[in-house]
Amino acid sequence: MSNNQKPTTNNIIGIIGSGAMGAGIAQVAATAGHSVIVYDNNDSALSKAKANLDSTFKKLIEKQKLTDEKAKSIIANIQFANDLNQFRNCGLIIEAIIENIDVKQKLFSDLEAIVSAHCILATNTSSLSIASIASACKKAERVIGIHFFNPAPLMPLVEIIPGILTDNAVTENSKKIIDSWGKVTVFTKDTPGFIVNRVARSFYGESIRIYEEGMADFATIDWALKTYGGFKMGPFELMDFIGNDINFKVTESVWTQFFFEPRFKPSLTQKRLYEAKLFGRKSGRGYYNYAEGVAMPQPKQDEELGKYIFNRVIVMLINEAIDSLYLQLATKEDLDLAMTKGVNYPKGLLKWADEIGLKNVYTSLDVLYELYNEDRYRPSILLKMMVRDEKKFYS
Numbered sequence: 299m300s301n302n303q304k305p306t307t308n309n310i311i312g313i314i315g316s317g318a319m320g321a322g323i324a325q326v327a328a329t330a331g332h333s334v335i336v337y338d339n340n341d342s343a344l345s346k347a348k349a350n351l352d353s354t355f356k357k358l359i360e361k362q363k364l365t366d367e368k369a370k371s372i373i374a375n376i377q378f379a380n381d382l383n384q385f386r387n388c389g390l391i392i393e394a395i396i397e398n399i400d401v402k403q404k405l406f407s408d409l410e411a412i413v414s415a416h417c418i419l420a421t422n423t424s425s426l427s428i429a430s431i432a433s434a435c436k437k438a439e440r441v442i443g444i445h446f447f448n449p450a451p452l453m454p455l456v457e458i459i460p461g462i463l464t465d466n467a468v469t470e471n472s473k474k475i476i477d478s479w480g481k482v483t484v485f486t487k488d489t490p491g492f493i494v495n496r497v498a499r500s501f502y503g504e505s506i507r508i509y510e511e512g513m514a515d516f517a518t519i520d521w522a523l524k525t526y527g528g529f530k531m532g533p534f535e536l537m538d539f540i541g542n543d544i545n546f547k548v549t550e551s552v553w554t555q556f557f558f559e560p561r562f563k564p565s566l567t568q569k570r571l572y573e574a575k576l577f578g579r580k581s582g583r584g585y586y587n588y589a590e591g592v593a594m595p596q597p598k599q600d601e602e603l604g605k606y607i608f609n610r611v612i613v614m615l616i617n618e619a620i621d622s623l624y625l626q627l628a629t630k631e632d633l634d635l636a637m638t639k640g641v642n643y644p645k646g647l648l649k650w651a652d653e654i655g656l657k658n659v660y661t662s663l664d665v666l667y668e669l670y671n672e673d674r675y676r677p678s679i680l681l682k683m684m685v686r687d688e689k690k691f692y693s
């Protein structure tokens with residue numbers, strides 16, 4: 299711990315940006331008993347967030363998840379501000395504004411001139427590096443990534459991402475605070491997509507590839523992964539749910555930031571959907587057509603094909619998780635927690651690898667690699683070594 303970075307137990311939490319994520323994080327922090335100040339540079343966004351929070355708490359009372367009294371006390375904990383100077387006494391500020399490096403850097407630099415020396419400045423960025431945001435600050439050691447998932451009140455996972463200059467005390471305090479909010483925290487390195495948005499790429503990418511090769515349609519691929527993998531939603535249903543605009547942009551960003559690593563290569567199929575504004579459920583059409591009266595396509599329930607599809611996608615997911623472990627992105631426990639708590643996978647991928655058998659995973663990947671001669675299918679060196687040494691991830 300550096301001399302000037304004391305552990306903080308300061309109760310006041312600042313949230314900047316009152317959109318989907320900011321409002322959700324404010325709800326979580328206020329429910330945990332903190333005084334929360336929410337700021338947005340757009341007055342109507344701030345009013346909308348206030349109205350949405352009021353209606354969320356009303357619903358929670360109706361469903362008897364909260365008493366009237368409790369809801370009132372939580373709402374009273376949230377203050378809406380239109381001036382950053384009101385953040386002067388915050389112990390932790392979480393930024394959830396537009397995903398733009400210049401705008402975020404300016405905000406962090408402005409904040410540093412207002413807050414105390416001990417205030418932790420956190421970003422909820424999904425795709426920017428913590429190092430680049432922190433570089434705008436004089437005290438880069440106070441900057442950290444605290445990455446919630448959408449919707450923040452419901453999704454248990456939070457990725458904690460220290461940047462290259464982040465003080466250990468800041469990392470520990472951030473974890474302590476977020477743990478106290480009842481969240482499941484995992485530590486990860488400051489690399490593109492962190493854990494979840496990196497490891498999950500193959501769920502979408504390999505499924506689209508299978509479709510592009512003409513092996514199966516969307517409904518059949520979704521059916522295969524739900525039936526043989528136990529995933530709650532198939533990849534095409536999930537991409538339509540997340541939004542093809544967001545999902546495509548995340549894929550493109552991870553691929554670009556990994557210097558065009560072939561495992562993360564985006565697809566033209568999704569790019570065309572994005573260009574045509576076929577974003578999924580929110581626009582009424584994506585891989586599926588959600589217009590009223592339009593029947594959903596039925597899968598071809600062919601067991602052999604279904605098992606082939608599931609196996610091809612799961613070995614790609616597992617390979618990514620193993621390579622992430624090899625590159626010390628996170629511990630094996632955190633890698634598995636991240637996928638079960640961040641994207642509701644039925645099992646952690648490393649645990650799943652043990653169950654399938656590392657040799658089977660390796661052989662499936664090697665067959666694909668030999669067949670396609672494409673780097674995207676190369677097995678992780680860690681997988682190769684573990685097969686050689688007949689090891690498992692968990693005993």
Ligand SMILES: NC(=O)c1ccc[n+]([C@@H]2O[C@H](COP(=O)([O-])OP(=O)(O)OC[C@H]3O[C@@H](n4cnc5c(N)ncnc54)[C@H](O)[C@@H]3O)[C@@H](O)[C@H]2O)c1
Nearest residue numbers: 315316317318319338339340343394395396397423424448
């Ligand atoms: N939506 C998700 O699924 C998700 C999940 C995890 C992380 N994130 C990240 O969280 C952040 C916010 O995402 P979101 O989906 O809530 O966005 P959003 O568009 O719903 O909300 C962003 C808000 O920030 C405000 N804003 C923009 N510039 C500002 C500034 N300079 N100062 C103050 N307020 C400003 C906007 O008025 C808007 O209300 C982004 O960095 C995003 O990458 C999003």
